[in-house]
Amino acid sequence: MKQTPAIKISCKNLNKIYRSKKTEILALQDINIDIADNEFISVVGPSGCGKSTLLRIFAGLDEATSGDILLDNRVMAGPGSDRGMVFQAYTLFPWLTVEQNIRFGLKLKKMPKPEADQIVEKYLSLIGLTDFRNRLPKELSGGMKQRVAIARALANNPEVLLMDEPFGALDPDTKGNMQLQLRELWEKEKHTVIFITHDIEEAVFLSQRVYVMSSRPGRVIADIPIDLPQERDLDLKDTQEFIQIRKKIHSLLHSRDFGNNLHATN
Ligand SMILES: Nc1ncnc2c1ncn2[C@@H]1O[C@H](COP(=O)(O)OP(=O)(O)O)[C@@H](O)[C@H]1O
Ligand SMILES: [Mg+2]
Numbered sequence: 001m002k003q004t005p006a007i008k009i010s011c012k013n014l015n016k017i018y019r020s021k022k023t024e025i026l027a028l029q030d031i032n033i034d035i036a037d038n039e040f041i042s043v044v045g046p047s048g049c050g051k052s053t054l055l056r057i058f059a060g061l062d063e064a065t066s067g068d069i070l071l072d073n074r075v076m077a078g079p080g081s082d083r084g085m086v087f088q089a090y091t092l093f094p095w096l097t098v099e100q101n102i103r104f105g106l107k108l109k110k111m112p113k114p115e116a117d118q119i120v121e122k123y124l125s126l127i128g129l130t131d132f133r134n135r136l137p138k139e140l141s142g143g144m145k146q147r148v149a150i151a152r153a154l155a156n157n158p159e160v161l162l163m164d165e166p167f168g169a170l171d172p173d174t175k176g177n178m179q180l181q182l183r184e185l186w187e188k189e190k191h192t193v194i195f196i197t198h199d200i201e202e203a204v205f206l207s208q209r210v211y212v213m214s215s216r217p218g219r220v221i222a223d224i225p226i227d228l229p230q231e232r233d234l235d236l237k238d239t240q241e242f243i244q245i246r247k248k249i250h251s252l253l254h255s256r257d258f259g260n261n262l263h264a265t266n
Helices: 051-059 098-108 114-124 142-155 174-186 200-206 234-238 240-263
Strands: 007-019 024-036 042-044 068-072 083-086 160-164 191-197 209-213 219-223
Touching: 007 051, 007 191, 007 240, 024 051, 024 191, 024 219, 042 051, 042 200, 051 083, 051 160, 051 191, 083 142, 098 114, 098 142, 114 142, 114 174, 142 160, 142 174, 174 200, 174 234, 200 234, 200 240, 234 240
Parallel strands: 042 191, 042 209, 083 160, 160 191
Antiparallel strands: 007 024, 007 068, 209 219
């Protein structure tokens, strides 16, 4: 009998309305998403469609207006170390070295030093920055900073890694490299990853599945399985199979966007 993988995190009938005295913005409408344990999924959609809002709700940093987030089938409330976050903006502690940044969460947890040392060494090596352990963030390139941010998140052994356009500020070459490294990291030690991006190519390259969102109000308009080889390198982006999936998502986004563009002001 074929076993269906366990659902790690999901949202049910999720709605988010931002209310102020004068306006009401329906940011997310009836979102239903199921992500299996160790699955890598992306969410793509135009700017302002509610991607960051959705991720913040998954992280427990913002509340849904209605609907539930379930983690291991239990309703989730508030933030927790079971979820690790990586943002687009560089969020390393500027006064801490690479090593101290990676160690930060382990210190908070009061993990015994020998155990913490092992984890720090492992992630320094996985991100290829062992020789940069004593550098400060200001001495690193953008790509290196994001590698440290990913290592810092993973060192805490989160159940789910939440990433909001983490490579959005990088130049195209560095960005491609980072995609490759993230994909390799995921192949080595599987995690459940929710990756937010407006870059279709990036979503297809990284993911096992891609959710496509429409512009405001943000709805999920498609759930696309990415049937590409598990082992991926950057040449994959030039193959017919890849280009076909990319085009399909592109046309989905554009056909739906047409009528909504007037409302998508940002
Ligand atoms: N704190 C907030 N207060 C009011 N409106 C917000 C807030 N955050 C986001 N929005 C609005 O919700 C919509 C979705 O925003 P966001 O989640 O940032 O989209 P994305 O990440 O896809 O660009 C946008 O119209 C945005 O202006
Ligand atoms: Mg955003």
